[in-house]
Amino acid sequence: MKFASTVVTRVIETEMPLLDPAELYPDSTPEILAREAHWLMPRFQCPDTQKLILTMQGFVLQSHGKTILVDTCVGDCKHRARPLFDQQRWGWLDRFRATGFDPEGVDIVL
Numbered sequence: 001m002k003f004a005s006t007v008v009t010r011v012i013e014t015e016m017p018l019l020d021p022a023e024l025y026p027d028s029t030p031e032i033l034a035r036e037a038h039w040l041m042p043r044f045q046c047p048d049t050q051k052l053i054l055t056m057q058g059f060v061l062q063s064h065g066k067t068i069l070v071d072t073c074v075g076d077c078k079h080r081a082r083p084l085f086d087q088q089r090w091g092w093l094d095r096f097r098a099t100g101f102d103p104e105g106v107d108i109v110l
Helices: 030-035 092-098
Strands: 006-019 052-063 066-070
Touching: 006 092, 052 092
Parallel strands: none
Antiparallel strands: 006 052, 052 066
């Protein structure tokens, strides 16, 4: 995606059904979710599990000769309380390289 002189590239770490809707939206009810299913499913809510589909991602900005990595710090191999996240290996660095970037070529990390 390009904005004026800046090119933005999304690098997905993982994208999967992860959370029950009430974890993020405590006021959600089955009735509300059923009413909104026409736009939630299948992109934002999994029809099988009813969990919200979350995307962990970073962004690479290329602007004025600089390569800027916007890192959301999800990362592999970290200890986490949520079992689904604990010690995961999603291979973000491999995906980063697959988009054509080299870690050595990053000028700024945010």
